[in-house]
Amino acid sequence: MRASWRDTLLSYAFLAPAIILLGLFTFYPLAYGTFLGFTQYDGARFAQGLGPKWVGLDNFRALIADPLFLTSLWNSVRYLLVVPLLQLASLAVAVLVNRELPAMPFFRAAYYVPVITTITATAVMWDWIYNKEGTLNWVLSGLHLLPQGAAFGWLNNEQTAFWAVMLVTFWRGFGYYMVLYLAGLQSIPAELEEAARLDGASSWQRFWRITVPMMRPTILLCSLLSTIAALRVLEEPLVLTQGGPLNSTYTALMYVYSKAFQGFNFDYGLASAAGLVVAVVALLLSLANFRLFRDSTGEQA
């Protein structure tokens, strides 16, 4: 009995550092952020040493009445279009590079380079591509896909800027998910593939009947991660377009960022409320992801 108590205590002692860190850096900020969403807490109160003042749902009413917030939220939801493209492409490329060929380590590394490239370097490079006199227009003109004199700055046009920024997100995220899928693929037992091959299954059949079902947990994880990442996209529009033109690339996180951290007029209350709305949307979409990846027997992936 004594030994069992000691074991229990020891288990909790091992767990304690992680629980304390989670509490300090995850649960406490989450709870405090939620609380702030229902308060008035801005630069003037802060400077006077006054704490947050409870205002109920006022911040949420202000958000609903602010066209900029609604536009930013809509842009963030639209940004989710990148998720299926990103997942399909990274899974397909992971399948391609999951072969023991001499050049494969190079390709795996090359696809991962955008993930570790700084946003500043990324912005400069894509600016050269998207500029009116940039490489994209040059290529399109060379292929006669863009009429003479019709060149335009892809980031300066409200019809194209959103998609142009999204492509940069796709480019930056692609390698990350590819590595996750690669890890998932390499955990599939080789005997299964071997047996299917001996049974005469084509590569397409093996992909749909073995790879996809076995990869379901990885697909779910990657979908969740990329859904949340797409909803809180900030860096790309911030450095490439500053949310323009005409707020067509202004995302919800840009709104939160500008309200919380811009200048001395900051408004932590409103920013926290906006952050809460984004978190709720993310939560709902995560639940949808879980439902979507449930297998046919109703069992969770």
Place this chain on the structure above:
Amino acid sequence: MKTPRLIALGLTLALGTAAAQQPVELQFWTWYLSPKFDNYIKSTIDAFQKANPGITVKWFDKQDSMVQDFISSVNLGGAPDVINLNIDETAKAAQNGFLRDVGSLTPMATLTATYYPQSIKNFSTGGKVYGYPWYGWLNEGVMLYNPDLFKKAGVTRVPRTTSELLTLAKTVKDKTGAYAWVPALKDPNTASFLGYFYAEGLPIYDASGKAAFNTAQHAALLQQYVNLYKGGYIPEDAIRREAFQVATELYAQNRVALIVGGPQALTRIKDANPGLYGKTQVTEAPLGKAGVQTGGSMDLVVPTASKHPAEAAKLAAFFTNNANQIAFAKVVPVVPTTRAAQTDALFKAGGTDPIAKATGLVGASGRYINPGYAAPTNSDDLYKNLNDNIEAALLGKKTAQVALNDAVAYWNANMKK
């Protein structure tokens, strides 16, 4: 009874002396000055420490995260003692109660004897001064131009007014394919267009302090820029990127004929295209109908949370005194904001080198530094709204008049009282 009293008095005096001699460490934050100006900042700090034994200065150069870092440090009880801000940020910080009234730290008579009246006004909010004016710049300080592009365009006389400049924009583009110049249309975190209105003698606020930049004259001026933008006479990137950056990049590539601004543009051109720098001509910049300059400036402020305000004020006054502002102007072509600078020999040297010529033209003009409008309360929201409306007009989504009407309505509804 006498002895204990004497002992007490002695102890009090001893403690008082010890307190007076207590060494003080000041935290000094600058904004985007390191590493380029490390030598200047460090040598000035050394000189200050030598002149003020007992005070040591710990210098940090802050960049993007200056405001967030400041707020965090206030929260954690370790606020800096002297911070380098600009006109807008000073107004915002003062409006929210983050700064000490400089007039309570340095006699007003000293301030007015040291700095230009307009410079003091630039850093005043609600009738109080919140910053020691430091270096500045003029938006219309000088005009530098590429004589080859002017010749190709058949331009024989440099523009003297904004109106002539707007006309020149078409001529240069039509005849050379290069842009004439890059106006600041939508710089982030500020409201460039208000400066254009001021330069043309148009009001920003009415007598009661309400926004009033939507008269027919305001709209007509905006419309001129809209026409140029729609006609392809202004680079498209000017709505997305800082005009100064676009202008210096394109000028160095022979794709922009002139730059209106400070001598600092020449430093970049000298690095990017030394051949073109050698050819570049420098002259006075065209002005609007009001005949005034606009510009910006930095200052040094003392936060309310500083634990050593008296010593902080000493440091701020030392860095911004005439000798040290002139010394800074020798390192980089900035415009000093001290009264004594206008008679300094440095700005009378002249010469044929473009930077020297430009410095001579603008260096002694600190008295003209004026953004042209006082930052409203809640300025971040209001500037964004104005910039969005200017953009909508440039992209043809609103007429110039509707864009300005919408901005004025928003300003008047959202300026915090």
